[in-house]
């Protein structure tokens with residue numbers, strides 16, 4: 001299945017960086033925070049990240065959410081459809097929002113906007129990957145694993161038509 005996939009980031013590179021990120025995050029986030037993983041793409045990153053956070057001394061609560069953004073040129077914020085919502089009421093909570101990749105930035109920007117409307121006490125954002133060339137909105141995540149070139153990537157939870165999520169590395173289809 002993975003024959004035509006070229007490796008961009010190896011499993012070892014990802015694990016090492018996720019551990020570093022967890023240490024960085026744990027300097028700013030404590031046990032009173034709630035981690036919200038945006039499914040489905042971030043499920044493996046989030047699972048590794050929260051265990052690395054535990055090893056760095058931080059044990060936040062965990063929740064999940066699925067959103068789709070309606071990003072286009074005329075609507076730059078606050079436009080996100082919630083397909084599956086958090087179990088927790090986020091009002092008054094400190095939130096670490098985790099996603100797999102920041103591409104145009106619409107999804108993260110709109111989800112942060114939604115969280116602010118829900119009156120969270122604080123919000124920080126972490127993404128494993130970021131494609132700087134693709135940004136269409138003025139939004140910067142607080143924590144970024146890797147800046148990557150403008151290629152469609154799969155693996156480590158990221159998919160193409162719901163395939164390739166199982167790959168332990170990040171690859172691209174040539």
Ligand code: IMP
Pocket residue numbers: 041069071099100101102103104105106107108151152153154158159160
């Ligand atoms: P954005 O709203 O354009 O930033 O899109 C972010 C979402 O698009 C991510 O959460 C991914 O689900 C998806 N996405 C963007 N680029 C890629 C990619 O290269 N591979 C897989 N999914 C991607």
Ligand code: MG
Pocket residue numbers: 038039040041042100
């Ligand atoms: Mg996604």
